[in-house]
Amino acid sequence: MEKVRVNLGPGYDICIGEGILSGLGPALNEYGLSPKTLLVSNSSVDKLYGDKVSRSLEKAGFTVAREVIPDGEEHKNLQTASRLFDAAAAARLDRRSAVVALGGGVTGDMAGFVAATYLRGLPLVQAPTTLLAQVDSSIGGKVAVNHARGKNLIGAFHQPLLVWSDLETLQTLPYRELLTGLAENIKHGIIADTSLFYYIRDSLAAILAASHASVAEMAARSCRVKVGVVEQDELEQGLRAVLNLGHTFGHAVESVTGYCRYRHGEAVALGIAAASRLSHSLGILPEHDLKEIISLLERAGLPVSGTGLTPGELYEALAYDKKVVAGEIRFVLPVKIGKAEVFQGLQQEDILQAFRTVC
Amino acid sequence: MEKVRVNLGPGYDICIGEGILSGLGPALNEYGLSPKTLLVSNSSVDKLYGDKVSRSLEKAGFTVAREVIPDGEEHKNLQTASRLFDAAAAARLDRRSAVVALGGGVTGDMAGFVAATYLRGLPLVQAPTTLLAQVDSSIGGKVAVNHARGKNLIGAFHQPLLVWSDLETLQTLPYRELLTGLAENIKHGIIADTSLFYYIRDSLAAILAASHASVAEMAARSCRVKVGVVEQDELEQGLRAVLNLGHTFGHAVESVTGYCRYRHGEAVALGIAAASRLSHSLGILPEHDLKEIISLLERAGLPVSGTGLTPGELYEALAYDKKVVAGEIRFVLPVKIGKAEVFQGLQQEDILQAFRTVC
Structure with a gap:
């Protein structure tokens, strides 16, 4: 596993490796998080990797609320964010609860926006499963949703706690x-x-x-x-x-x-x-x-x-x-x-x- | 006029005075802002002070988009925020456009949340017209909207550019x-x-x-x-x-x-x-x-x-x-x-x- 250190805010690691998704739970145990977590992915990614990540988190002692958002840029808006806020409230997340974004750029941006604003900011874990997300959108802290008048008009800067890039997921990428x-x-x-x-x-x-x-x-x-x-x-x-x-x-x-x-x-x-x-x-x-x-x-x-x-x-x-x-x-x-x-x-x-x- | 300096972020002033609302436009000329501004208030405050502030901004060279939100804590939610995002987009605000919050805590929190997230952050001017907003909610950078499950669950920390407290407005305060x-x-x-x-x-x-x-x-x-x-x-x-x-x-x-x-x-x-x-x-x-x-x-x-x-x-x-x-x-x-x-x-x-x- 390769680590790239990012010196922004308190600093964080981008971990890049092959077949590392099942190691995410143990890795998160290092961060002093609350047990309650929100795992966000879209329908296609959830089918492929949702169970694997969920099990890894649960085995490491986390309680996982799993929220699946519709696939596609056209759903990256305040309405879908609102559903994620509902899920965060229903799961009774607290300020040390992690939001785990499992998926591509849309999932990372949306889950990231919710993590940036729910309770004025929760720890965000990016687990990007597309090449775009792995080399670009998961890095640098830009999170956002679209507005009818333009892309990413509503958003924030919110650096992740950890980026966890499993290159094996690229094998299933269209x-x-x-x-x-x-x-x-x-x-x-x-x-x-x-x-x-x-x-x-x-x-x-x-x-x-x-x-x-x-x-x-x-x-x-x-x-x-x-x-x-x-x-x-x-x-x-x-x-x-x-x-x-x-x-x-x-x-x-x-x-x-x-x-x-x-x-x-x-x-x-x-x-x-x-x-x-x-x-x-x-x-x-x-x-x-x-x-x-x-x-x-x-x-x-x-x-x-x-x-x-x-x-x-x-x-x-x-x-x-x-x-x-x-x-x-x-x-x-x-x-x-x-x-x-x-x-x-x-x-x-x-x-x-x-x-x-x-x- | 009394000034209280706040040393957060780049630092900002809280200006407290009697009858200072009409001086807001000239005061803002010091900050290198874009001409386009969004003025947010609620229906009762807009009636009392909307014209005065709008005129002051326009005389100082600003173009003012005026958005009136419904009065009351029950409207401090994502739906009303969404209307403000629409107004910001329609006014074609840019990153140096100020959002001016004219009103009480609800107006300041909502306009502040929109300023914190539209284009990932616009300059926010708090012009509080209630005692609560003047001594509390306009200071310190907490902005938020409510969620059905709890108050201020969705928000951010976003320090204002300036707080402009006109004590004369307390004369019309219920x-x-x-x-x-x-x-x-x-x-x-x-x-x-x-x-x-x-x-x-x-x-x-x-x-x-x-x-x-x-x-x-x-x-x-x-x-x-x-x-x-x-x-x-x-x-x-x-x-x-x-x-x-x-x-x-x-x-x-x-x-x-x-x-x-x-x-x-x-x-x-x-x-x-x-x-x-x-x-x-x-x-x-x-x-x-x-x-x-x-x-x-x-x-x-x-x-x-x-x-x-x-x-x-x-x-x-x-x-x-x-x-x-x-x-x-x-x-x-x-x-x-x-x-x-x-x-x-x-x-x-x-x-x-x-x-x-x-x-």
């Missing part, structure tokens, strides 16, 4: 879900780790086959990129914004398509493609790097164009982006493979042009 | 609301400031007549007690618990009566009475101090007994209290007038006996 996680790994390479980018390029076939060794190597490196960035900027005052590469454009795509048509990582891939082309057309990103980026996304089977949307409707959706401050949108653009920066004061025409490349 | 705030002032005296307690005792007639000088003196001293406690323990790890004197019993009363029959301060008065009698019967609080406490509450017209409830149902309601940790309830008991402490391991019979004195 291929499209593996791909959506891959987009974030590629993003981590582009913004901060040239060698990670080329590692993914050179090991793509093995990664797409969910080969343990290749995915483990990629996931651990990718975690370190994210940890390195959030440690320097927990509350997204500056540097952390580079993690949003592809996300400003990508959120607009998700928003216009109602969070249904594209998986998050697919929308991010479209966003990375748009941002990279814009960066190149502004004379920032070299042509060689642009070609490498587009080619890797395409070889991975991720979308880079052809959404059938209009630039105008995508531009309109930007107004609800959290990253808009005082009417000005900040964009993250790749400078080269391995480095991204935040740009302000871009012209509307540039942004429309970037959107046009994915329409 | 008498019963003045009383409910008085209970918290008396509490502050009991837990930490002997001379504040006796100041209230000796100036009671003037305070009940809302005499400016007496209320101002009491409010400023009372603020300082609260600020002193929360500065030492922002996240309620220890000392801050003494502020809960009367609140564990009081919340049980409010919960059993559905938050309708008693004003918060009245429930707290019942709780202070119960806690003081329990403390005396355990040999902790001297008889003289018990008599002074009960006598002051009674002279103020606050309830100290006769709820008609049963000790059993009140005891049952305790299980949902946030202050329960690992099944154990911690109680704050007065040790003498001017000092309170947290006690653990009290027997069920003692607690039932304390409840019996208010039944």
